[in-house]
Amino acid sequence: MAFTQFQALMGSSPRGYVMRAYAGHHTLLTAKERWEQMLRLCRRRNFPTISADVQALHTFFSLGKYEECARLYDKILADTPDAVHPAVLELGLRCFGLLQHKQRVQEIWSETEKKNLRDDEMFFAMLCALADLGDVEGAAQLVQLMLEENQEINEHILGSAIDACKNREPPSASAARCFFQVLVHERGVQPSTVVFTNLVAAHRFAPVAQLTTVYQQMTQEFGLLPSLVFAETYLGCVLLLGDKFQNARNVEEVADRLAGAAVQHLLG
Numbered sequence: 001m002a003f004t005q006f007q008a009l010m011g012s013s014p015r016g017y018v019m020r021a022y023a024g025h026h027t028l029l030t031a032k033e034r035w036e037q038m039l040r041l042c043r044r045r046n047f048p049t050i051s052a053d054v055q056a057l058h059t060f061f062s063l064g065k066y067e068e069c070a071r072l073y074d075k076i077l078a079d080t081p082d083a084v085h086p087a088v089l090e091l092g093l094r095c096f097g098l099l100q101h102k103q104r105v106q107e108i109w110s111e112t113e114k115k116n117l118r119d120d121e122m123f124f125a126m127l128c129a130l131a132d133l134g135d136v137e138g139a140a141q142l143v144q145l146m147l148e149e150n151q152e153i154n155e156h157i158l159g160s161a162i163d164a165c166k167n168r169e170p171p172s173a174s175a176a177r178c179f180f181q182v183l184v185h186e187r188g189v190q191p192s193t194v195v196f197t198n199l200v201a202a203h204r205f206a207p208v209a210q211l212t213t214v215y216q217q218m219t220q221e222f223g224l225l226p227s228l229v230f231a232e233t234y235l236g237c238v239l240l241l242g243d244k245f246q247n248a249r250n251v252e253e254v255a256d257r258l259a260g261a262a263v264q265h266l267l268g
Helices: 031-044 052-062 066-079 086-098 102-114 120-133 136-148 155-167 173-186 193-202 208-221 228-239 251-267
Strands: none
Touching: 052 066, 052 086, 066 086, 086 102, 086 120, 102 120, 120 136, 120 155, 136 155, 136 173, 155 173, 155 193, 173 193, 193 208, 193 228, 208 228
C-alpha cells in the first residue's frame, strides 16, 4: 500500500503542547503491570540484574513523579553512558514525552538507533512519547516506518497514534480518522474501548454528526460496550458542543438532544 494517508498528515504538527486529563495510552497498565513488563524486558535483553537506580526510576515513573524520574535518568546516563539498560531508555522516552521535552525525546530515539535497540517495545515507547507531545506528524512518520519494517501493529499502537491526534492543540479529528482507517480497516487491527475513547476525545471540537458516528461505530460495527471512562469522555465532548445541552435534566435528555442535533445537521 502507498502511504498516502500518512503523507497527508506530515505537515500537521502543533506549535504548542498542553497536558490533558483525557484517557490515554499510559492508563493501559497499572504500576504492577509496568514493573512486570520491565522485568520481562530485562530477561529478554539478557540483563541479569536490575540496579537500585533502575528500580527507583521505574518507581518515580509509576508514581507520576516525572521531574524526579528525569533527574535520575540523567544521573544513570552520566554514571554508565556506555551500558545503559534498554528499559531505562524506554522510560526516558516516556518520561520526557510527558514532560513535553521534545528535543530530549528525539535525542533518546537517536540513541536507540545507534545502539540497535529499536524493537517492538522501543517503537511503542517512542509512539507513546509522541502521543504525549501531541505530535501528529511524528506519530504518522513513526507508524509508517513501523509498517515498512513489519513491526507489530496492535491496539496499543493504534490507541497511541490516535492519542497524538487527541493531544494536539487543537485536536485533529481528521488525522485520528486517518489512523483508524489505515490501521483498522486496511491493516485489520481490532480496536478496543480505549481506542474509541481516544477517538471520541479527538472529536471534541468536531461536528456533532461525527461524534455520534464514532459511538455508532463502536457499538454497532464492533459490538463494544461503553466503559465508564468512555461515557465520561463522550459526555464531556457533548457539553462542549453548545448551550443546547446545559439545561438537560438527565442522560436520556442529553441523548435525545444529541440525536436531534445530529438529524438537524444531516438535514442541512
